[in-house]
Amino acid sequence: MSANGQQARKPRADVQRNRTALLEAAQRHFLTHGVGTSLEAVAKEAGVGAGTLYRHFPTREALLAAVLQTRSEELVARQADIAQLGDPVAALEQWLRALEEYFSAFSGLPEPLMAAARAQDPDNPLTLPCDTVISATEEYVRAAQRAGHVRESVRGYDLFLAAVSVAWLKGAGATDEESLDRVRALIATGYRQQGTQA
Amino acid sequence: MSANGQQARKPRADVQRNRTALLEAAQRHFLTHGVGTSLEAVAKEAGVGAGTLYRHFPTREALLAAVLQTRSEELVARQADIAQLGDPVAALEQWLRALEEYFSAFSGLPEPLMAAARAQDPDNPLTLPCDTVISATEEYVRAAQRAGHVRESVRGYDLFLAAVSVAWLKGAGATDEESLDRVRALIATGYRQQGTQA
DNA sequence: AATGAGAACGGAGACAGCCTCCGTTTTGTG
């Protein structure tokens, strides 16, 4: 008998193999064709049938969340670097850029992310990563506010929304990088306490 | 012989009838199901076949642009009201709100609009209305800058992007109105010249 | 009114995705 009193059968080897193949194929397709890519094509490229894909990942969001897992870990890792910075405003700024990059990993990613952030549906696999980054953003904002460099009226959630928006502009509209920079500057001017300039 | 030397046959009556029915059905469906609604359903509700729909409006964008025509006219009409305001900052603010409402007329509208703004494809029927509102925005920004109330670094196009973004947040993410207001405030703080407060 | 030319119609059908269901195959275990 095992510790939990339930002698579980050892998981089959092909499961992990297929899962990995699916994730790799999905990442490739998300990268090149956006999150709206054909799941049939992903399955075919992974060398499995449609049934297998849907058994592993019942919805597009589930597959997306799994693919995003790696990137989420990178984001967490970046937080360590950001913490090194003494200046809380610079930290906030870096964090927002990191967020923005995370959100624009694949074209069309902001939509399902916003849907998850809004609905708070515990079944949606994107809800967890979403809530995590919102909380982190609130932390950075509070730190910068304590230092007196960010307006008190600003909420972390507002800047999360701003970051998603910029990511959306980048992916959907694909405006040139210059315009994007001006929008970022506009936002930065908006949240900084007067008299604080980089 | 007619003036242009080409005796054209009088256009058939059913053409106009069908066109109108299609536009009405489309507006209803765009309103309730977003711009991604089923065109088949639109055709059925208008009481015409799919072929007729596609003959009148070869692409989804063409149909969308035609439905938007009415709203575009309302937007132009609003400009007259806005011109009444003496304060150029208030005018800019009003204009941005009007833009935002226009962009969020239907859920999913910002995507095709941004695509048109970017590509500058003369075949895309959304390019014209897009360019028009961008130019108008630039006017408002210049006026406010001349009065010294808006930073010189701000471009009209930036605020156009900001307005589309907020519209996107409203439609796609459907964040609560409070958060939206805070984002608007953030943007307003960003473009206003220091020391200028409503 | 009747006729005819041509414009406009409509829906069948080819195609692409989504997703499920269930007969077949693979895999771990005794």
Place this chain on the structure above:
DNA sequence: CACAAAACGGAGGCTGTCTCCGTTCTCATT
């Protein structure tokens, strides 16, 4: 090696897009 559970795969039902072409409708002419 044999058995049962688990996983597989792809056919098939469904919805939606868009085209093609035989049929119908209108307008102009007589």
